[in-house]
Structures are given as C-alpha cells and as structure tokens.
Amino acid sequence: MLQSKKQDRARVLISCADQPGIVSAVSNFLYNYNANIVQSDQYSTDPEGGMFFMRIEFDLEDFDHNFPLIQERFSEVGDRFDMSWRIESERKIKRMAIFVSKEDHCLLELLWKWRSGELQVDIPAIISNHPDLQATVESYGVPFYHIPVNKGNKHDAEEDAIELLKNLDIDFIVLARYMQILSPQFVSHFTHKIINIHHSFLPAFIGANPYKKAFNRGVKLIGATAHYVTDDLDEGPIIEQEVLRVNHRYSIADLKIGGRNVEKIALARAVEWHNDDKVLVHGNKTIVFS
Numbered sequence: 001m002l003q004s005k006k007q008d009r010a011r012v013l014i015s016c017a018d019q020p021g022i023v024s025a026v027s028n029f030l031y032n033y034n035a036n037i038v039q040s041d042q043y044s045t046d047p048e049g050g051m052f053f054m055r056i057e058f059d060l061e062d063f064d065h066n067f068p069l070i071q072e073r074f075s076e077v078g079d080r081f082d083m084s085w086r087i088e089s090e091r092k093i094k095r096m097a098i099f100v101s102k103e104d105h106c107l108l109e110l111l112w113k114w115r116s117g118e119l120q121v122d123i124p125a126i127i128s129n130h131p132d133l134q135a136t137v138e139s140y141g142v143p144f145y146h147i148p149v150n151k152g153n154k155h156d157a158e159e160d161a162i163e164l165l166k167n168l169d170i171d172f173i174v175l176a177r178y179m180q181i182l183s184p185q186f187v188s189h190f191t192h193k194i195i196n197i198h199h200s201f202l203p204a205f206i207g208a209n210p211y212k213k214a215f216n217r218g219v220k221l222i223g224a225t226a227h228y229v230t231d232d233l234d235e236g237p238i239i240e241q242e243v244l245r246v247n248h249r250y251s252i253a254d255l256k257i258g259g260r261n262v263e264k265i266a267l268a269r270a271v272e273w274h275n276d277d278k279v280l281v282h283g284n285k286t287i288v289f290s
C-alpha cells in the first residue's frame with residue numbers, strides 16, 4: 001500500500017513476557033507526550049506465561065522536541081516489563097543494499113518499486129559477484145560494485161563487502177537471488193537485517209537447484225520464501241511466502257519461469273514490511289503486523 005512517509009509519525013515495537021498492564025502502560029506513556037495513536041497491533045502467544053508482541057504507530061506534536069524525549073524515557077516502561085523495544089521515526093529513510101548474481105527479476109522488481117516511489121528507501125549500493133547486471137543497475141543511477149567470489153577468495157571478498165556496507169552506513173541487505181552462501185562471520189554483522197529470497201516453498205527443497213528438485217518430486221505447487229538469513233542455509237525466520245499451482249506438463253524451465261513471479265512478489269512484500277518496521281523476530285519465527 002503506497003503511503004507517503006509522515007514527518008511527525010513514529011512507531012514503537014515491543015516484545016516481552018505477556019502480563020497484565022502492558023497496553024495501558026504503553027498507551028499512557030505515549031498519551032503523556034501528547035502522542036496520538038493511529039495504529040495498534042498486538043499478539044500474545046499464550047496468555048498463560050507466553051510472549052507478548054506489539055507495534056504502535058503514533059503521531060507526535062512538536063516532533064523535534066518530543067521524539068528524542070520518548071526515545072530517551074521509554075525505558076521507564078521497557079524496564080518495568082523487561083521489554084525488548086525499539087522506537088523508529090518515519091523520517092528515517094533506511095539505506096538498503098542489494099546483492100545479486102545473474103538473475104535480474106527480483107532486482108528489477110525492487111528497482112521499479114524504488115524508482116516509482118513505492119519502496120521508500122535509499123539504495124547506496126548494489127553488489128554482485130558477477131559483472132552481468134552492471135549496465136542495468138547503473139541505468140537506474142545506482143552504484144554497482146563487482147566483488148567476484150571464488151573458492152579461494154571468499155573471506156577477502158566478504159571482508160571487502162562488509163567494509164563497503166559499513167562505510168555506506170547500510171541499514172539492511174537484500175539478497176535478490178544472490179547465489180553465494182554468506183559466512184557466519186558476515187551474517188553476524190547483520191543479524192536479522194539480511195533478507196533472502198529462496199526459490200522454493202520452504203522447508204521444501206533447501207539449498208541449490210530447488211526447481212530441479214521440485215520437478216523430480218512431481219510437486220503440484222511451487223513457491224518462494226523470503227526469510228532472514230542465518231548461519232543455517234535457507235532456514236532463517238520466514239517473513240513471507242507465495243505459491244503457484246503447477247502440473248505434470250511443466251518442465252524445469254517452465255517452473256523457473258513461473259517461479260519468477262512468486263519470487264519477486266514474496267521478496268517485495270518482505271522488503272516493504274521490513275522497511276516499515278512491521279516484522280518482529282521471536283526464535284526462528286516472525287510476527288508480521290502487515
């Protein structure tokens with residue numbers, strides 16, 4: 001949904017043990033700073049000793065004065081309920097880096113949404129282990145960085161990428177059909193800030209060549225899964241999935257072609273939700289306040 005960013009709007013995201021009084025305490029805290037709550041979503045895993053998750057969007061008068069105060073003082077509520085919490089302003093335009101290899105459909109979906117203003121991020125860098133997409137990327141006015149990866153240089157290549165990402169102050173990373181497995185050392189720099197699109201309906205067909213595996217299995221559905229990257233290949237917290245009905249007449253090539261649409265739909269949704277701070281992670285699962 002295309003919503004222009006509102007300069008006086010912010011959101012607070014909360015995770016804590018479920019207990020009475022949380023909603024009242026949070027809403028009263030915000031009320032005391034004249035915040036007007038415009039959206040509130042919450043989820044309790046199990047009222048008997050489960051977890052509580054909440055996302056509140058609010059508008060603030062005198063934003064420049066009150067927002068820093070709220071950020072500084074919300075710990076009064078957070079500490080009382082032993083919350084994990086964060087407060088984000090809609091003024092903040094997140095800086096997103098994209099990693100690609102040779103497939104361009106997911107990349108182009110993100111670039112189109114970005115250029116149309118639908119995806120409100122900055123894209124300071126697109127990084128690839130191949131040169132194939134340089135002209136495409138630069139036609140959108142986005143800097144392209146070719147960082148080749150092979151068996152012998154993987155550590156150095158990742159170090160170069162990490163240095164670039166840190167220097168560019170990147171907030172999150174999207175792997176748009178990037179076909180290199182990131183090391184635990186790389187992932188540790190960006191916990192729950194790397195979104196991958198895996199071209200299968202996970203947990204089916206983890207790893208390489210999922211469409212070939214799907215064809216050999218004779219599936220009647222294929223799919224795509226957008227997930228946060230962890231050390232466990234294609235097993236990170238799932239953010240979004242999309243499926244497509246197929247049949248015995250589909251070749252592997254047909255599955256790949258049909259799969260492109262579900263891949264780019266799932267990835268774009270996941271990126272939008274992450275960008276809008278609508279995704280909370282608990283264990284190896286997500287809560288998406290879409």
Ligand SMILES: Nc1nc2c(c(=O)[nH]1)N[C@@H](CN(C=O)c1ccc(C(=O)N[C@@H](CCC(=O)O)C(=O)O)cc1)CN2
Nearest residue numbers: 178179180181182196197198207208229230231233234
């Ligand atoms: N740490 C992680 N890195 C990456 C993940 C992930 O979940 N965790 N997802 C992949 C993307 N991907 C599937 O979506 C994928 C890409 C590549 C391979 C693979 O086996 N590739 C090579 C080996 C490459 C290498 O050793 O780096 C191969 O074909 O043998 C599997 C899945 C992106 N990175």
